[in-house]
Amino acid sequence: MDKLNILWTTTNKETVINMISMYSINALSKGWWKQVNIIVWGESAKLIAEDAQIQLEVEKMLTAGISIEACRACADRYGASAILKKLGLDVKYMGEPLTTYIKSGEKMLTL
Numbered sequence: 001m002d003k004l005n006i007l008w009t010t011t012n013k014e015t016v017i018n019m020i021s022m023y024s025i026n027a028l029s030k031g032w033w034k035q036v037n038i039i040v041w042g043e044s045a046k047l048i049a050e051d052a053q054i055q056l057e058v059e060k061m062l063t064a065g066i067s068i069e070a071c072r073a074c075a076d077r078y079g080a081s082a083i084l085k086k087l088g089l090d091v092k093y094m095g096e097p098l099t100t101y102i103k104s105g106e107k108m109l110t111l
Helices: 013-029 044-050 052-063 072-077 081-087 095-103
Strands: 003-008 035-040 067-071 090-092 107-110
Touching: 003 013, 013 035, 013 044, 013 052, 035 044, 044 052, 044 067, 044 072, 044 081, 052 067, 052 081, 067 072, 072 081, 072 090, 081 090
Parallel strands: 003 035, 003 107, 035 067, 067 090
Antiparallel strands: none
C-alpha cells in the first residue's frame, strides 16, 4: 500500500507548519504518496485545541484530502476532544489502530 502515516507528537509550531503540514500536503498533491494519514498523539492535541494558527494548518491538511486521526485518551486528558471533533478530526482510541499500522508494515514518520 502506498500510504504514509505521520505520528504527530510535537508541540513545536515551526515543525508543524514547515514539516508536517507542508510535507503532507505536497506529498499528496504531487503524488509522492497515494494516501497520507496523520495521527495526533499526546500534547499535540492540546496545541491544536489552543492555537488558531495550528487549527488553520489542520484545516488546510483536511481540505487537501489528508486523513487526521487523534488519540481520544490524549485529547480527553487535555480537554481537547470536542474541539478536535469540531475541526473534523477522527477522535478515537488509537492504541490498537497504531499497532495495526506498525505490524502491517505501513510506513510511519514520527515527529
